[in-house]
Amino acid sequence: MAITLGGNQYGKAEVRLVRVDRDGERHRVTDLNVSVALSGDLTGTHLTGDNSKVLPTDTQKNTVYAFARDGIGEVEEFGLRLGEHFVRSQPSIHRARVGFEQYSWDRIGDRPHSFSRNGSGTRTAVVTWSEDGVQVVSGLTGLTVMNTTDSEFWGYIKDGYTTLPETHDRILATAVDAKWRHHTHPADWAESFEQAKDDLLTAFAETHSLSLQQTLYAMGRRVLDKQPGIAEIRLALPNKHHFLVDLSPFGLDNPNEVFFAADRPYGLIEGTVRRDDLPEGDAVW
Numbered sequence: 059m060a061i062t063l064g065g066n067q068y069g070k071a072e073v074r075l076v077r078v079d080r081d082g083e084r085h086r087v088t089d090l091n092v093s094v095a096l097s098g099d100l101t102g103t104h105l106t107g108d109n110s111k112v113l114p115t116d117t118q119k120n121t122v123y124a125f126a127r128d129g130i131g132e133v134e135e136f137g138l139r140l141g142e143h144f145v146r147s148q149p150s151i152h153r154a155r156v157g158f159e160q161y162s163w164d165r166i167g168d169r170p171h172s173f174s175r176n177g178s179g180t181r182t183a184v185v186t187w188s189e190d191g192v193q194v195v196s197g198l199t200g201l202t203v204m205n206t207t208d209s210e211f212w213g214y215i216k217d218g219y220t221t222l223p224e225t226h227d228r229i230l231a232t233a234v235d236a237k238w239r240h241h242t243h244p245a246d247w248a249e250s251f252e253q254a255k256d257d258l259l260t261a262f263a264e265t266h267s268l269s270l271q272q273t274l275y276a277m278g279r280r281v282l283d284k285q286p287g288i289a290e291i292r293l294a295l296p297n298k299h300h301f302l303v304d305l306s307p308f309g310l311d312n313p314n315e316v317f318f319a320a321d322r323p324y325g326l327i328e329g330t331v332r333r334d335d336l337p338e339g340d341a342v343w
């Protein structure tokens with residue numbers, strides 16, 4: 059029985075790339091998940107481990123980030139540039155498949171550098187009814203938001219394990235998970251929900267953030283300020299880290315434009331903002 063190698067391809071899958079175009083005050087965001095798959099003369103590596111015709115997947119990933127430095131444009135154009143590069147520059151590579159998922163972002167209001175991810179966010183509610191009382195907790199989860207500037211993080215503890223550089227201009231992104239307990243019932247639940255959501259978004263966008271903790275408190279505080287019937291709000295904010303890609307090995311600078319959007323691990327900032335003149339309540343959250 060003769061055995062032979064069939065079809066094959068290889069590449070870096072799911073390269074998470076965020077590019078911020080900062081022409082002036084008004085930023086634009088391109089948020090992509092890019093998957094490269096190359097095929098060609100790759101029998102050697104499969105049959106004998108001869109890698110002389112293998113362009114490493116790590117290099118493919120670097121190429122995606124480096125090409126983003128010049129701008130992305132439409133994903134079809136970006137794909138054409140990348141595909142042509144891989145095939146034209148490497149004699150062993152005969153075909154490049156470059157696949158994209160593009161996540162779209164809406165502006166929060168008409169603000170120049172605050173965005174919420176299109177279609178994100180699920181409304182939640184938990185009602186607890188007992189002979190002793192009724193509690194209503196409203197909320198939302200998975201509302202993904204991003205500020206492309208107006209966020210800093212510095213002045214923290216440094217010990218022997220600290221490597222994080224201080225920053226005065228970073229991307230701040232999170233997926234808001236919020237639950238708020240009603241002390242009195244609003245006249246209109248839908249209106250109350252929309253108001254709370256709007257307050258969360260506005261506070262996120264308008265806070266010049268020195269920490270996500272500070273932003274959390276500002277968000278919770280605004281919801282309570284605007285609705286006296288809400289007794290407390292619990293927020294869980296994952297810090298969706300965006301790391302500036304070091305393009306210097308490729309002779310490129312990176313003036314805060316090309317980012318690696320990491321999905322894990324992430325900082326998780328949790329906190330409650332409450333009225334201290336109201337009883338804690340015994341809601342089921």
Ligand SMILES: O=c1[nH]c(=O)c2[nH]c(=O)[nH]c2[nH]1
Pocket residue numbers: 211222268269270271297325
């Ligand atoms: O806003 C932040 N709060 C932190 O506690 C923290 N820790 C960290 O590494 N980055 C950040 N960012």
